[in-house]
Amino acid sequence: xxxxxxxxxxxxxxxxxxxxxxxxxxxxxxxxxxxxxxxxxxxxxxxxxxxxxxxxxxxxxxxxxxxxxxxxxxxxxxxxxxxxxxxxxxxxxxxxxxxxxxxxxxxxxxxxxxxxxx
Amino acid sequence: xxxxxxxxxxxxxxxxxxxxxxxxxxxxxxxxxxxxxxxxxxxxxxxxxxxxxxxxxxxxxxxxxxxxxxxxxxxxxxxxxxxxxxxxxxxxxxxxxxxxxxxxxxxxxxxxxxxxxxxxxxxxxxxxxxxxxxxxxxxxxxxxxxxxxxxxxxxxxxxxxxxxxxxxxxxxxxxxxxxxxxxxxxxxxxxxxxxxxxxxxxxxxxxxxxxxxxxxxxxxxxxxxxxxxxxxxxxxxxxxxxxxxxxxxxxxxxxxxxxxxxxxxxxxxxxxxxxxxxxxxxxxxxxxxxxxxxxxxxxxxxxxxxxxxxxxxxxxxxxxxxxxxxxxxxxxxxxxxxxxxxxxxxxxxxxxxxxxxxxxxxxxxxxxxxxxxxxxxxxxxxxxxxxxxxxxxxxxxxxxxxxxxxxxx
Numbered sequence: 450x451x452x453x454x455x456x457x458x459x460x461x462x463x464x465x466x467x468x469x470x471x472x473x474x475x476x477x478x479x480x481x482x483x484x485x486x487x488x489x490x491x492x493x494x495x496x497x498x499x500x501x502x503x504x505x506x507x508x509x510x511x512x513x514x515x516x517x518x519x520x521x522x523x524x525x526x527x528x529x530x531x532x533x534x535x536x537x538x539x540x541x542x543x544x545x546x547x548x549x550x551x552x553x554x555x556x557x558x559x560x561x562x563x564x565x566x567x
Numbered sequence: 568x569x570x571x572x573x574x575x576x577x578x579x580x581x582x583x584x585x586x587x588x589x590x591x592x593x594x595x596x597x598x599x600x601x602x603x604x605x606x607x608x609x610x611x612x613x614x615x616x617x618x619x620x621x622x623x624x625x626x627x628x629x630x631x632x633x634x635x636x637x638x639x640x641x642x643x644x645x646x647x648x649x650x651x652x653x654x655x656x657x658x659x660x661x662x663x664x665x666x667x668x669x670x671x672x673x674x675x676x677x678x679x680x681x682x683x684x685x686x687x688x689x690x691x692x693x694x695x696x697x698x699x700x701x702x703x704x705x706x707x708x709x710x711x712x713x714x715x716x717x718x719x720x721x722x723x724x725x726x727x728x729x730x731x732x733x734x735x736x737x738x739x740x741x742x743x744x745x746x747x748x749x750x751x752x753x754x755x756x757x758x759x760x761x762x763x764x765x766x767x768x769x770x771x772x773x774x775x776x777x778x779x780x781x782x783x784x785x786x787x788x789x790x791x792x793x794x795x796x797x798x799x800x801x802x803x804x805x806x807x808x809x810x811x812x813x814x815x816x817x818x819x820x821x822x823x824x825x826x827x828x829x830x831x832x833x834x835x836x837x838x839x840x841x842x843x844x845x846x847x848x849x850x851x852x853x854x855x856x857x858x859x860x861x862x863x864x865x866x867x868x869x870x871x872x873x874x875x876x877x878x879x880x881x882x883x884x885x886x887x888x889x890x891x892x893x894x895x896x897x898x899x900x901x902x903x904x905x906x907x908x909x910x911x912x913x914x915x916x917x918x919x920x921x922x923x924x925x926x927x928x929x930x931x932x933x934x935x936x937x938x939x940x941x942x943x944x945x946x947x948x949x950x951x952x953x954x955x956x957x958x959x960x961x962x963x964x965x966x967x968x969x970x971x972x973x974x975x976x
Contacts (some may be wrong), residue, residue: 450733500727539685540743561732 451493451535451562454544458529458555463500476552486534486545495532526555533562569613575608578624578735584786586629588673592736594636597680597698598726603639607631674699675790677735678783682750683734692726692761697722698788699786700779710761710776740895748791752800752856755783759804770830777811780804788843797845799857805840808861809833821967825906829870836868858883862899877907894920898930901938910941927957933968945975 457538465475479497486492504520529551536542539559544556573595583604590600607628648893681694693711696702708718728734739747758779784801791797813831829929844860869875884900897920905913917935925931936951952972960964 537733539683539732540739543685560731560815 450537451533452539453560453562454495454532454534454542454546454549455528455558455560456532456549456551456555457526457558458551459526462551462554463527463529466500475481475550482549483532485548486532491534491536491545493533493535495530497530498528501527529555571611571620573690574620574624575611577703578628579608582625582628584674584699585670585672586625586632586678587698587701589629589670590632590636591680591698592673592676593638594738595675595733596726596730598723598730599636599639600632601698601738602872603632603636604628604636609889613695634822673736674786676738678751678787678790679739679747680729680736681713681735682747682754683729683749684747685732686725687721688750688753689706690721691750692757693718693722695783696723696758696776697731700782702776702779703706707776710758722882734735739822746837748794748796751787752796752906755780756800756804756856758783759807762896776810777804781808793850795847795850795852796854796856798843799854802844802860803856803863804849805836805843806860806867809836809840809867815963819963821961821963823873824866832867832870837870840867855887856971858887859889864888875906881907894924894928894931898934902934904937905941910938914938914942927958928962929960932958933964936968936971940971940975948972949975 462475466472468475483492483495497525501520506517506519506521508515508517532549534542534545536545539561542559542561546552546559551557569858586604587597587600590603591597594600610919611624611628615621635656666680677698678695681698682691686694692708696707697704704722705715706717708715708720711718738744751786757881758776761776761780768917781801781804784804787797788794809832810824810827812833813827813829814822820829840860844857844864847857847860858873862880865880865883866875881900881903884896887896888900897916901916904916914935917931917938920931932951934944936948936955939948939951949972952975956965956968958970959968
């Protein structure tokens with residue numbers, strides 16, 4: 450069963466991506482995590498997202514397209530990326546989420562994939 | 568007709584939780600398992616009075632429920648992944664009707680699912696009561712003082728979460744067992760607490776769940792006989808339950824523990840409590856519930872002699888405060904120290920508690936009033952009584968405190 454692990458990070462974590470003093474350590478943690486997912490044979494997909502400042506939000510209201518700079522919701526912690534993993538049950542998904550670097554400095558949200566097969 | 572009705576009632580009482588647990592563990596869908604079983608009971612109500620009570624009512628209900636579960640799954644077009652489990656269900660059920668083999672007891676797994684960390688803590692107890700004991704939402708709602716419809720919706724959402732997020736029907740890994748078991752124990756204790764605050768039944772909206780909680784506690788110790796904290800929790804609940812009658816005098820007035828007539832304590836419940844606690848000790852893992860049960864056991868020693876050993880009780884509370892420094896434990900320690908070493912020593916402990924923690928806590932003000940009264944600080948005692956009375960939910964406790972306060976004048 451597929452679970453999507455959503456990575457929530459605060460502004461400091463987004464800064465770490467481009468901070469020369471911290472970027473290498475920051476990404477090393479994520480690379481090791483992604484490698485562990487691959488080696489366990491559970492990774493089925495994922496992506497890292499650019500910073501929330503690069504986001505644009507679109508709504509259609511009364512036929513009019515409303516385009517807004519910024520992410521959908523201005524919250525302290527923002528979606529920074531996601532993994533899709535295939536594991537037997539929630540406990541297995543939670544165990545993988547707990548190992549993600551963001552579990553320590555931000556938060557990981559675990560959502561089951563909605564099956565559209567029937 | 569009467570025989571059939573009795574057989575159905577008996578099956579509901581004895582087997583409901585086992586049947587739901589078994590069906591849900593195979594279908595991974597608690598709500599569907601409950602619905603299928605409700606249909607099976609409905610069918611029994613029409614079939615049994617005519618065809619007679621089947622030789623094995625449980626197996627009959629299981630077969631009927633399983634058939635409905637598979638039909639419902641086919642109609643809903645379940646995910647491919649669930650089909651093998653449903654087929655297993657068919658095979659096992661087929662064997663059960665022919666052989667005398669008992670179907671496996673999956674209630675422990677169901678208890679762990681209900682108290683899973685991914686479930687809202689406030690819903691763990693209601694879920695257990697509904698799925699394992701078969702209580703309806705209205706009954707649970709009355710114990711937790713919410714609208715029946717609201718409770719029904721919350722329970723439905725929790726069951727949907729179990730199904731959609733695919734919470735595993737399995738025992739936790741050994742490393743995970745202690746924290747997960749703690750969730751189960753907390754949920755059972757919360758059910759007991761719901762029936763304890765209102766011992767007089769003064770609030771007609773509220774019907775306690777003490778008997779149901781003890782039922783779950785006994786079940787858990789049978790399913791996990793080597794878990795000392797499960798035994799400790801059972802011992803704790805039984806000790807409190809043994810004193811239920813003695814907490815009220817002939818006119819319904821509140822009687823504090825130290826003034827209770829020990830002849831009114833239930834000897835069978837006390838014996839069961841002591842046996843549970845005694846069997847926990849050799850397992851060699853001490854914990855909060857065993858400690859709380861030991862405190863109650865020390866109080867109960869008063870039935871054998873003149874008074875309780877307050878120094879021993881104070882030491883046990885000292886241990887409890889180190890293990891779980893709840894407000895209740897801190898108050899218990901202060902009360903025991905006041906009895907063992909004098910009101911001033913007890914008051915010193917009370918006065919050290921942060922004001923913000925205790926400001927709205929009725930037991931704190933009741934104890935403070937009592938200790939200030941013993942210290943001869945009349946005005947401060949009067950103030951504390953007023954606050955305790957104002958924070959009381961229970962009419963009998965309010966009357967008791969008012970009578971104590973009247974003695975000040």
